[in-house]
Amino acid sequence: MLADKHILLIVGGGVAAFKALDLLRRLREQGAHVTPVLTKAGAEFVTPLSLSALSASKVYQDLFDLTDEAEMGHIELSRAADLIVVAPATADLMAKMANGMANDLASTLLLATDKRVLIAPSMNVRMWEHPATQRNLARLQNDGVLVVGPEEGAMACGEYGPGRLSETPDIIAAIDAALSDGPLKGKHILVTSGPTHEPIDPVRYIANRSSGAQGTAIAKALIALGAQVTFVTGPADVAPPAGARVVAVQTAKQMLDAVTAAAPADAAIFAAAVADWHVANAGDSKIKKDKSGLPHLEFAENPDILATVSQMKTGRPALVVGFAAETDDVIANATAKRLRKGCDWILANDVSPETGIMGGVDNDVTLITADGTEDWPRMSKQATAEMLADRIAKAIA
Structure with missing residues (x-):
């Protein structure tokens, strides 16, 4: 896939800059042509000579280099690549990108480009979690910038949490x-x-046994077919897919808000196992076990995300796909659900404990559409995802 592709690699400043050398080497191994751009801060961690030797290319550093401007101006440099990759993307670089600043070569290239941009953030956990960084991230994603990572782990500064640069295979x-x-x-x-x-x-x-594996597999299969995927995920056991715009949520209300904010979309696949109810009188502090007896919990219905999107009067996706996890009368209940919700397709599966589907590695689904039902063989969740992605491509491409 990367053979003969031209990638402009911008290396930001940070301890993780050394990983850009491995990324560059791996990209070259796969046949990509890589042109490095090294920021002033990045040069504190890796040398131009290292980048040049691994890329077999000139390393660009200075916006006002007369020779570089004469040979290949920054405007042409920003548009000659198939993709611009920023790794590591520091908080400073993200802030410049989000606010349209162009006071050095890297930020000028990013503002002048007409090509897709992928950033791999890397910074201290407190910097990553700061509201300013999260605002900048949201603005960049809304502008169409692709994001991979960061990962959670130990930092060079001794702290632990999200902020580590994604591993090379994930960036690739x-x-x-x-x-x-x-x-x-x-x-x-x-x-x-x-x-x-x-x-x-x-x-x-209150939660359920969903691992998130099927949703992640679906997103990966769609990305592999070239789709731009917005991935809205609850607290799943599996890592989100590389290459997707990831929006992490906790509650059904937050998921509905994220889904609404992601519009418009050509298709929507609702693989989340959304809780049907929430606790209306949830405590602000920990409920104690005492002699007053059992706590009284008042339940209220959660918003119906699938029905809300399926029944949209304007801006409805051309294809809306739901899942029906059932334990009894699977096909009948799923068929009724499709009609009640108003979605185009439903994938029904039996999640009775003896099937091992919920939280397992396989799935066994029946596709239900307006044309009838179609039984799919039991197969891995990834194979199920690839089969579904192929059907979606045929329906909307």
């Missing part, structure tokens, strides 16, 4: 997806995944 997978020329290229598809957690009090919640 995201690059591969961004450059895909599959049948879904240019299509925006929304995927929901995982469970929701509905608070009882600050330390307890």
Whole structure:
């Protein structure tokens, strides 16, 4: 996929800059042509000579280099590549991108480009979690910038949490997806995944056994076909897919808000196992066990996300796909659900404990459409996802 692709690699300043050398080497191994751009801060961690030797290319550093401007001006440099990758993307670089600043070569290239941009953030956990960084991230994603990572782990500064640069294979997978020329290229598809957690009090919640594996597999299969995927996920056991725009939520209400904010979309696949109810009288502090007896929990219905999107009067996706996890009368209940919700397709599966489907590695689904039912063989969740993605491509491409 990467053979003969031209990638402009911007290396920001940070301890993780050394990983850009491995990324560059791996990209070259797969046949990509890489042109490095090294920021002033990045040069504190890696040398131009290292980047030049690994890329077999000139390293660009200075916006006002007369020789560089004469040979290949920054405007041409920003548009000659198939993709611009920023790794590591520091908080400073993200802030410049989000606010349209152009006071050095890297930020000028990013503002002047007409090509897709993929960033791999890396910074201290407190910097990553700061509201300013999260605002900048949201603005960049709304502008169409692709994001991979960051990962959670130990920091060079001694702290622990999200902020680590994604591993090289994950960044390459995201690059591969961004450059895909599959049948879904240019299509925006929304995927929901995982469970929701509905608070009882600050330390307890109501949830279900969904692992998020099927939703993640679906997103990966769609990305492999070239789709731009917005992935709205509850607290899942599996990592989100590389190459997707990931929106993490906790509750059903937050998931509905994220789904609404992601519009418009060409298709929407609702694979999340959304809790049907939330605790209306959830405690602000931990509920104590005492002699007053059992706590009284008042339940209220959660918003119906699938029905809300399926019945939209304007801006409805061309294809809306739901899931029906049932334990009894699977086909009858799923067929009734499709009609009641108003979605186009329903994938029904039996999640009785003896099937091992919920939280397992396989799935056994029946596709239900207006034309009838179609039984699919039991197969891995990834194979199920690829079969579904192929059907979606045929329906909307």
